[in-house]
Amino acid sequence: xxxxxxxxxxxxxxxxxxxxxxxxxxxxxxxxxxxxxxxxxxxxxxxxxxxxxxxxxxxxxxxxxxxxxxxxxxxxxxxxxxxxxxxxxxxxxxxxxxxxxxxxxxxxxxxxxxx
Amino acid sequence: xxxxxxxxxxxxxxxxxxxxxxxxxxxxxxxxxxxxxxxxxxxxxxxxxxxxxxxxxxxxxxxxxxxxxxxxxxxxxxxxxxxxxxxxxxxxxxxxxxxxxxxxxxxxxxxxxx
Numbered sequence: 222x223x224x225x226x227x228x229x230x231x232x233x234x235x236x237x238x239x240x241x242x243x244x245x246x247x248x249x250x251x252x253x254x255x256x257x258x259x260x261x262x263x264x265x266x267x268x269x270x271x272x273x274x275x276x277x278x279x280x281x282x283x284x285x286x287x288x289x290x291x292x293x294x295x296x297x298x299x300x301x302x303x304x305x306x307x308x309x310x311x312x313x314x315x316x317x318x319x320x321x322x323x324x325x326x327x328x329x330x331x332x333x334x335x336x
Numbered sequence: 337x338x339x340x341x342x343x344x345x346x347x348x349x350x351x352x353x354x355x356x357x358x359x360x361x362x363x364x365x366x367x368x369x370x371x372x373x374x375x376x377x378x379x380x381x382x383x384x385x386x387x388x389x390x391x392x393x394x395x396x397x398x399x400x401x402x403x404x405x406x407x408x409x410x411x412x413x414x415x416x417x418x419x420x421x422x423x424x425x426x427x428x429x430x431x432x433x434x435x436x437x438x439x440x441x442x443x444x445x446x447x448x449x450x
Contacts, residue, residue, distance in 0.1 A: 225378075266379075266426065266441035312378055322367045322386055322430070323394065324439060326378035 223248045225315050227327035234303045235335050241288075242298045242330045244313030252318035255289065255296045260310040260329075269311070272296065274318075300332075308334045338362050342427050342442035349417040349449045357412040357445050359427030366432025368410040369439070372396065372423040379426065385410055386432070417449045 224247045234240035246255070257269040272280045272289050279287050284304075288297045300307055313327040343358045361368065369384040371394075381394030385404040399421060401413040410429075414421060425445045431437035 230376075264424070264444045266428075268438050271438075321437075322369060322384050323381055324369075324371075324379070324428075326371075326380070328376055328378045 223250070223315050223317070223325050225313050225325055225327035227313055227330050229330045230328075231331045231333070233333040233335060234300075236303055236305060238303055239299060239301045240303055240332065242300075242311050242313075242332065244296045244298070244327055246294050246296065246313070246315050248294070248315065248317075250317050254316045254318070254321075255287075256314040256316070256324070257285070257287070257296075257298045258312045258314060258326075259307075260312065261306075261308070266312075270298070303334045305334050305336065308332060340427055340429050340440050340442035342425075342445050344445060345443065346446050347448070349414075349447065351417060351419060351449060353417050354413070354415050355417065357414075357425055357427075357447070359410045359412065359442060360408050361410075361427075361429040361440070362408065363429065363431075363440065364407060365429035365440070366407070367430045367439075368404065369394070369428045370400070370402065370410070370412045371426045371428065373426060373444075374423050382412065382425075414447075417447075419449045421447065422449045423447060 226245045253274045255272045259267045270282045284301045310329045312329045314324045340361045370382040371379040373379045383402040385391045427442040428439040430439045
């Protein structure tokens with residue numbers, strides 16, 4: 222069975238600074254996808270970034286980038302130039318290539334951005 | 337496009353009562369899923385559907401029923417509510433085969449069972 226672990230229940234960062242959220246996962250699959258979702262206080266789940274396991278290049282979306290280490294089964298999210306609107310819960314999630322209807326989530330990291 | 341809609345937004349039930357959480361999407365998505373979110377546990381898959389007439393169990397299916405008679409709707413039924421079902425419930429949909437495509441989430445339903 223696949224598991225996703227987020228070992229940082231809470232993080233904080235000052236506005237304009239950089240913060241990295243950690244995620245590790247366990248799987249015997251070779252083909253899979255990894256995601257970071259953001260859940261602001263509104264409760265809406267928003268996709269931040271995704272990574273295909275077969276791609277060595279790390280995904281980037283504006284101020285958000287990942288450090289994907291397949292051998293170490295690590296998938297961290299870096300947020301640059303943090304903004305107050307980045308305050309949210311962040312969930313790491315895993316999806317098998319052959320089960321594209323199922324997401325397996327970590328327990329989340331609560332990020333607070335301070336002015 | 338309204339996207340994924342869920343009703344109600346909030347609900348309080350007494351133990352033993354039944355109810356249906358509604359979910360609808362207007363994006364012609366093939367896949368639909370129900371997740372529950374509990375403090376400290378992230379989101380867990382309850383049931384999912386890969387098309388009209390096809391449903392299957394996820395990680396935590398006990399106490400819940402689903403059906404998918406149309407592409408648009410995927411209701412979640414609680415037959416006899418228990419306090420352990422107090423949670424926030426999310427419905428999600430995605431395009432379907434050939435993916436993975438982004439899963440779009442509804443706004444959630446906060447359910448309290450007393």
